[in-house]
Amino acid sequence: METKEEKKAQGDKREKILQGALEAFAKKGFYNTKVSEIADEAGVADGTIYLYFKNKDDLLISLFEDRMEWIIDRIEAELEQVEGGTIEKVRRYMELHFQLAVENPALAEFITVELRQSAKFIKEYDNPKFGDYLGILKRLIEEGQQDGTFREDLDSRLVSRAVFGALDEVLLQLTLSAEKPSDVSLEATQVSALLIDGLRARE
Amino acid sequence: METKEEKKAQGDKREKILQGALEAFAKKGFYNTKVSEIADEAGVADGTIYLYFKNKDDLLISLFEDRMEWIIDRIEAELEQVEGGTIEKVRRYMELHFQLAVENPALAEFITVELRQSAKFIKEYDNPKFGDYLGILKRLIEEGQQDGTFREDLDSRLVSRAVFGALDEVLLQLTLSAEKPSDVSLEATQVSALLIDGLRARE
Numbered sequence: 001m002e003t004k005e006e007k008k009a010q011g012d013k014r015e016k017i018l019q020g021a022l023e024a025f026a027k028k029g030f031y032n033t034k035v036s037e038i039a040d041e042a043g044v045a046d047g048t049i050y051l052y053f054k055n056k057d058d059l060l061i062s063l064f065e066d067r068m069e070w071i072i073d074r075i076e077a078e079l080e081q082v083e084g085g086t087i088e089k090v091r092r093y094m095e096l097h098f099q100l101a102v103e104n105p106a107l108a109e110f111i112t113v114e115l116r117q118s119a120k121f122i123k124e125y126d127n128p129k130f131g132d133y134l135g136i137l138k139r140l141i142e143e144g145q146q147d148g149t150f151r152e153d154l155d156s157r158l159v160s161r162a163v164f165g166a167l168d169e170v171l172l173q174l175t176l177s178a179e180k181p182s183d184v185s186l187e188a189t190q191v192s193a194l195l196i197d198g199l200r201a202r203e
Numbered sequence: 204m205e206t207k208e209e210k211k212a213q214g215d216k217r218e219k220i221l222q223g224a225l226e227a228f229a230k231k232g233f234y235n236t237k238v239s240e241i242a243d244e245a246g247v248a249d250g251t252i253y254l255y256f257k258n259k260d261d262l263l264i265s266l267f268e269d270r271m272e273w274i275i276d277r278i279e280a281e282l283e284q285v286e287g288g289t290i291e292k293v294r295r296y297m298e299l300h301f302q303l304a305v306e307n308p309a310l311a312e313f314i315t316v317e318l319r320q321s322a323k324f325i326k327e328y329d330n331p332k333f334g335d336y337l338g339i340l341k342r343l344i345e346e347g348q349q350d351g352t353f354r355e356d357l358d359s360r361l362v363s364r365a366v367f368g369a370l371d372e373v374l375l376q377l378t379l380s381a382e383k384p385s386d387v388s389l390e391a392t393q394v395s396a397l398l399i400d401g402l403r404a405r406e
Contacts, residue, residue, distance in 0.1 A: 165372020198401030
């Protein structure tokens with residue numbers, strides 16, 4: 001049986017590998033990164049990586065799932081703090097999405113750019129963690145439809161996807177811009193004005 | 204000097220290679236496709252490809268530019284036929300975007316999936332042909348702002364990007380769906396309801 005300390009040490013090593021992969025992918029791209037370069041970034045032996053991950057694709061998917069879990073936990077916690085109704089919550093969701101380009105540019109680049117580089121991931125695009133992230137948006141739209149804030153003629157599944165696409169494209173732009181963005185309030189204001197007004201119920 | 208016939212034969216061969224690449228990429232993905240497999244699809248010798256294209260990345264970009272040119276010409280021609288104002292034109296643009304999943308699924312898959320697989324392309328994301336396609340949307344939004352249909356507080360550059368993102372994400376979903384879609388009217392109606400209502404000027 002593993003002791004508590006052994007489990008913790010394993011968790012730390014796994015995390016070091018994930019963080020090393022994130023940095024290596026941001027530098028050279030998923031396809032051009034060798035497993036040995038990830039090991040270098042992580043400060044572990046090449047073989048160690050295979051104790052935790054089957055291959056580079058598996059690493060990519062684990063990294064995505066792990067980081068999405070972090071993003072989801074954070075967004076749920078932030079949404080609980082929002083004073084105001086559904087519209088304020090949707091606005092906050094959008095703001096936090098763009099904020100990633102400021103707070104964690106390597107992660108923003110990974111999600112918008114590198115992730116699509118793995119054909120394997122694209123085919124597993126219905127990844128449960130991605131579904132959870134989209135699900136928050138879908139739930140907010142449905143909440144607004146129930147409380148009369150948002151129009152009822154829109155399909156929450158389809159429309160949450162469209163809204164996500166708009167956010168993802170603008171985050172991609174922020175991520176690819178020559179200067180790393182320090183403020184995303186213009187993007188947040190404009191995109192939420194467009195999308196929230198599109199969702200809003202009217203007389 | 205080349206005769207007219209020689210020029211035409213060259214053009215045909217180039218087109219055969221581009222179409223072969225489109226089919227090969229759709230089957231195996233950009234990264235997993237060998238140049239020799241493109242040659243097989245196109246029915247030309249491997250070496251012939253290098254007479255027309257520097258490498259696989261160059262082929263990807265040429266394919267994108269060539270097909271975008273076709274899409275742009277078509278959309279411009281269709282927009283001229285639209286009876287009605289700016290809103291009808293924006294609606295038609297969206298409908299034609301989704302229609303690609305029905306009419307040319309290999310091209311829809313290439314644009315939404317394969318294209319992002321090339322790191323080189325992502326860095327050249329400000330590709331002029333992509334800019335032209337986005338530019339049509341931006342122009343329509345500005346037209347609507349001038350004639351009073353659309354609100355003036357939105358930045359046409361930023362907002363056309365967000366609108367494109369929404370369309371691209373829904374097209375990606377259509378393209379990845381298990382059954383090839385035969386009708387995109389639900390997607391077109393819902394997404395244009397959301398986005399056009401978001402753009403609309405109000406009292």
